[in-house]
Amino acid sequence: MRKVFGIISLMFTITLLSACSMLPWSSSDANADTNDEEINGKAVRADAGNEAEPVAESEADAEKKSAFTDTPPATTIPDIAEVEPGSLSGENYDEELLYDALDQESFRDKSAREVYNYLLSMIGEGNRYEEYYSFFESFNPNITTEVSNTPGGMQIDGSELVIPNRNVIILLDASKSMDQEVDGATKMQLAKESIDQFLADMPQDVNVMLRVYGSKGSVDKADFRESCSNTEVAYELQPYNRGTFKDALDSFKPTGWTPLARAISDTAEQLETGENVENILYVVSDGLETCGGDPIKAAENAHSDSTKTVINIIGFDIDREAKDQLQSVAEAGGGEFETVNNSDDFLQLWEDERQRLWSAWYDWENENWSNVYDEESEKSGNLLDMKVDVDSIILDEHVRLNDAHFALDTGNRLKGEIDEKVQAMINEREEILDDYFDNLFDSYKNTLDEQGDSLRDAINEKGDEMMEKYN
Template sequence: IKPYATEVEEMLTEGPGVFAGENYDKEKLEAELMKLPSNLTGEKAYQYLIHYLAEDYEPYVKKLDQFDTTYEVGAGPEGTVNQPPEAQQKQINVVVLLDASGSMAGRVDGYTKMTLAKNAILRFADSLPEQAHVSLRVYGHEGSNQKKDKEVSCKSTEQVYPLTPFKKDSFEQSLQKFQPTGYTPIALAIEKAAQDLNGQDGNNNIVYIVSDGIETCGGDPVTAAKSLHTSNIRPIVNIIGFDVDKAGQQALKEVAEAGGGEYATVEDDADLREYFDQQQRELIDAWFDWGIDTSLDLNKQLLEKRDQLEKLAFTGQGILNKMQEKEYDNMDNAVRFMQEKGKITLYEMDVASKLIMNRSDKIDRYLRKRFYEIDEILRDNMFKIDEMITEKSKKEREKLEGE
């Protein structure tokens, strides 16, 4: 029989004893105790009791030492292009598909629709958070809108700004590379957008399509949008219909719905600006709600984690505490049995009882100490994250309100 531990950390690894936990059998234990020699010292009796009755604390102590004191925080309002850096960070990817068909040369408020669309897209891209990556792809910009050039035009789509962080000068230059020209291969552009986002699964991907008309190249944009949205990339496809007739609006709405996004129709420059202003207002509200909801969720997580901690090591309730109490009772009963059967004297029983009490007290104090240490870490972590969430929500709203 090995020597008994004197330090609490070692006491917690002495078990399991032969009759510890579910293996406890009073009759078998007493039979083993009757085999022991008479006139044992208190220390020797205690040593035997450790051998037979020390509980198996170690697996639960490991759980205590490895207790998860972290919190999960959502990455921000779902489907938005702004994300808090304190969250489990996802890359933000915004892909803009711009219709460069001939009809975009039509004038609204004295400007071509293409000019107004370019200005709105530039303004929108410039408002994205610094960590966002943005891509610009045009379609229908080659050939012409004449029948003889339809094949060329319907095969034309080009990524004029690759999926990278936004740089205003470079983005402006990319907007000057094309003019309204040909047909409208929306489906092809959506399919190519999937390639632009290749490898970006797990990130926050959003596709915006700006168009003044429906597919005119025989493609199936609804199927393309659905395929893109249900792929591993899982982007949301939003469509902004610019000066579109009712039939076109319905067709584009179906594409947006298939892509898991929304369709918005705009008639002029004011509408176009209002669309993006409304996006900002919705984001402001979303960030406010996110701050409140996330704070409430943090408190819920704290309560759940404290409940888990209490089940491990809370006085009178935790698994470890119940093991400690059971161990004390079993050892106390066993040492009294040994004294009754003449294995130890009354004096030596008192020595053994003090060792049992000392062991129980040390383990109890250790569990209390660990419980309050972990509980304090849980609370500190929650308060720190809650402060960051409040500050992030406020900062994002102020940034949007200032744009």
Template sequence: MRNQAILLFFTFLLFLGGCSEKESNSETKQKNIQEEKAEEQVDKVENESLTESDIFKGLPEIPMTTLGVVDQVPGKYANQTVFQDGVTEKVKEEIKDIPPLPENPTEQEYKAYFKYIYSLAANDFQDPDDLVKKWEFSMFGSSDLNDPKYQFKDNYNVEIILDSSGSMGAVVDGKTQMQLAKEAINEFVGSLPEDVNISLRVYGHKGTGDESDKQKSCSSIEQVYGFEKYKSAAFNAALEQFQPSGWTPIAKSLEESFESFKKYDQKTNSNLIYLVSDGIETCNGDPLKIAEEFADSNVSPIINVIGFNVDSQAQKQLKGIANSSNGIYTTVGNKEQLTNEFDRAQEVLLRWESWKENALIDLESQDLDNKLDISVYSNDWNFLKEDQSLRINEILTLLREQGKINFDNEEELQRRSSDVMEVINKAYDEIVNDLNSTNKEGIESLKESINQKYNKQVE
């Protein structure tokens, strides 16, 4: 009996142990399920934070066509080498808050990541239409096929509107943008024909950039040299009397320029304006509206605009001002580029000097000049393409060093960069072919027009 009791007791213990083990296994299984769900939830949150992060919102699309390349918005670090003193630190700070790519990124995540990188690295490829406008401007006075504003008149009036807002104090190549602009302007006007009437208008030179000075600065636009023949001492004195200081009233400046030009009807006057600015309108005006009214008036000026180290927002506005009068917009980053733009106007004005004796231009020379322009355009395009590709790779290196991406991610993102390079190469071929065709057709058409007009064989 005693042995049966002991056997029964051990059987009971075995039964309890089995139940306990089952319960333990059940608890472990349940715990594992909960942990898996938690991990899935974390992964879901991380994926959502990557694609839905504010960092990835509102980014420009990656260009897929020729028009897309030409219209692409320049990146924050366009034309800058990432691996150089000052820039490296800025880019590292820029990318430190970007979420890291997950271990196995989705297509959507790769796309968002590359768009972000591209938005930092993209360069500004010159619009070929701007080059064609420069050709038209260079052929000023050559034919009755041109708009009347492009025909030489007995009088020539040139006004330079110079931005003297505080941002023009930025230093480039050891000098402020204002100093570089003044030097280029002085060289330009000093080489013009003596019969040209010159005006210099300035804005942003009074007050400060503080909100309390906004009204004063926005209303202080001054014609410091007013439609006179060039006199070195007087012009230099006018040019040196102001320094970069306040706000940017572009619209009001064009409005006051319009008033001054009203006495110079395009029937007897060729009217040219150069607006040099490094920023967007900041005085609540509408410069595009004023520019359109100006262009459609009896004055009918050509408004050429030079953007000095401008961002994408300012570039869009300044280009719109130039387009309103079929003028030329150009972005420049240093004095040499600024001087090149003034040189084109100088060549036209020197031709005007001899126009009264000979109404025809040397078309063969113009053809060669245009071909040289295409060559320069091609070289610039290829430089920008390679420069942009290098900058993307530099940013990828920094992202990998910060642990945001791994080597596999970097390889995939480089592949996407190569895909964009193919689009840019295709755009290059298309544009250069079109420019060559446009030049050839334009010169031939002009020759025919002159031959008919003057009953003279032009070879």
């Protein structure tokens, strides 16, 4: 019996061992299937008889590893603005989600850079700064409003008012018909008196010229050529001097024909040209061109050539035919046409012109002051709006970074020296952003204020001066 029992026990053991060798978790298969190793810091699986292959890493693990980078932090605005914003930055910020994420991480073994970069990957604003960076880089703080030319032809050069050479030319008809009497005095006497009074009220920086035509020869046919071929300058182009100008007015008498076209052409040939030159011609005449010239064509040429002469016509006691011609001359010369019939009309004409100039200066001052103010206000407003917006973003980011850092610090999850370095990086980032936007904002605002004030002051000063002159 004992022998039989031994044989049965032996057979049972052999059968049991054979069955175990067929199970999937037998020792030989386990070594082949589950012998995981780490090569170069990466998880790999080694199959029996084969080279080790990497084990696939989950997206969540990859994101965690990428957040803990040891790369140097961005220290310039362009670099900061190129970084993708954090997953919980801006309007996506959620304090509970942030703290949950922090609780799931281990920071004790991380460097200061790794901790700082991780926090930025969560709540850094990154390229949300790009809009503000681009705005401040391209902002033009200069006042670009073009101040219109004044009634006296003033122009703007940068922030300074440029006074051009203003030339007022009186072209006086000295033909025989101007010797006729009106209201107890000759037309010539009335014209001379009113012209002298008008010029006496002109600004001191105006240059004046007096040219006369028809003062040579007589109305006889024998003197036609002499009278029609001559115009003369009685007062050279220069600042107005009343005594000298009166002497010039007394130096001629009305005697001959009416070479109006030649007088306009001769005058235009002598006038200055250039961007800062203004030529205004006042023609005082009592009749038609009588020398065969084309005054309309002459006026058109003078107005369109380099002198840009503006030709105003004052018709003195004229008939319908003369009025039609002289009005056409004024239109061709880009000027105005007025008629006077007696001494009162003549005086009123110059008074109206004085009032017109006063009103023109008043309108000029108000319009241009407002235009400069509007541009400065609009630019200052846009600048301030963008500054307030970016300041809010900088502040929100800094507060959130500090809160997250404080949570790690109070939880004793950072080493002492790491804690200090992270705080320094957070503070440095805020300082970089604040300094950039503060410095540009202050510089731009100062430029706007200085240029705006300078231009408005210059406009006010010149406008008030000229209105006082014509008052």
